[in-house]
């Protein structure tokens with residue numbers, strides 16, 4: 004335990020996740036999508052992230068968004084890691100090791116266009132939540148955006164005791180030592196307790212399956228999620244009310260559309276539509292879709308724009324398809340079941356975006372079917388197959404910083420599989436690119452364009468490090484099998500991934 008950590012878990016560093024919802028370009032699009040005015044993003048903009056963890060999102064956004072980027076995380080290992088990445092990109096990034104309280108009180112900060120806190124709110128004390136809001140109250144521009152994600156009620160109600168059990172065990176029987184051992188010991192204890200069939204589990208049928216899913220997670224994630232002193236579940240309406248104190252109006256979720264809404268029976272839709280107060284309706288909706296995690300966008304001074312103007316902005320935005328057209332599934336899973344999409348409605352738009360080697364395109368040619376088109380593009384963005392792009396001028400401004408960050412990340416991939424994302428100047432955000440693809444990409448940029456050679460170099464690198472590839476759960480145990488497998492991956496990289504990476508301006 005340290006004295007600076009305010010009960011936050013600091014015995015191990017956090018995972019290397021990337022979250023598109025923290026991207027100012029994406030936040031802006033989500034607001035326009037709901038007819039809400041949003042700040043322009045250009046070289047005069049300033050953005051901020053609180054509690055940036057390993058700084059993957061913060062650095063990708065600092066590199067891929069014009070303007071200045073700020074952030075803080077009081078864990079010195081996190082701040083050092085974020086600063087190292089910023090040095091590599093050369094972006095105008097200013098990452099501090101301040102606590103939220105110290106950061107709120109700084110007098111050398113600009114006014115921000117956006118502030119993001121991803122996965123922080125539920126895991127810190129009420130006092131620290133107040134400090135986070137104080138950052139927004141003091142340092143957010145009028146009209147600026149705030150993204151906040153958190154565990155919420157009622158969705159967590161039946162399974163919240165899992166967390167109590169893990170911390171109860173950890174506090175009383177373990178509490179220090181190797182983090183993997185601590186997490187495994189606490190999980191083992193809860194597993195043994197469930198085998199003894201406590202009556203509570205009969206009342207909470209999702210308890211067992213949630214626990215089974217939890218066991219598969221990274222121990223560092225489990226430690227940060229469950230072993231903190233603070234872990235507060237809140238209702239949406241309480242968060243919205245607190246946020247008002249910092250002059251923040253709830254705008255929308257950072258979801259283009261709620262997939263679950265498609266499954267709601269008509270009587271549920273009728274009931275919701277009768278609730279006139281938008282905040283009450285939003286809260287009641289959480290009961291209907293049983294939401295346990297919220298991704299919310301707030302605005303300091305919400306202004307609606309005319310519907311026609313919002314539609315025009317959304318249709319004239321450029322979009323990029325990030326999955327090969329033939330691989331975009333016409334089904335997707337929501338927490339309430341599988342949603343089937345219509346071939347006739349979806350294929351024309353998917354094919355339009357795939358044409359001309361995935362070159363980003365606006366949707367103006369679909370203007371005559373605007374409502375259907377908006378629904379399709381929202382679902383494709385929700386499912387992660389399409390992303391809205393920033394302006395050509397903005398993308399040009401950030402190309403070099405993205406190139407430098409990406410080159411650094413690809414170089415690191417030679418030694419570890421830590422950060423599986425690269426920065427795209429086109430979308431102003433991150434794209435999932437795994438270690439092998441990063442290794443192929445670095446070679447491709449260096450002039451190697453044959454699958455055999457790409458595969459051979461990676462095979463030699465893995466062999467020097469004594470690493471083996473797991474394929475279908477089994478380690479590939481000879482250099483020949485490894486090279487063969489890598490050649491298949493390299494061929495796919497050259498034919499399928501590369502055109503998309505080029506469209507995203509990563510190559």
Ligand SMILES: C[S@@+](CC[C@H](N)C(=O)[O-])C[C@H]1O[C@@H](n2cnc3c(N)ncnc32)[C@H](O)[C@@H]1O
Nearest residue numbers: 011020054055056076077078102103121122131
């Ligand atoms: C659950 S992690 C989330 C990290 C990152 N946002 C992500 O989602 O990958 C919460 C982060 O907040 C930081 N943090 C917690 N309390 C803090 C405080 N009072 N001041 C500054 N940082 C804090 C922790 O060090 C940690 O990196």
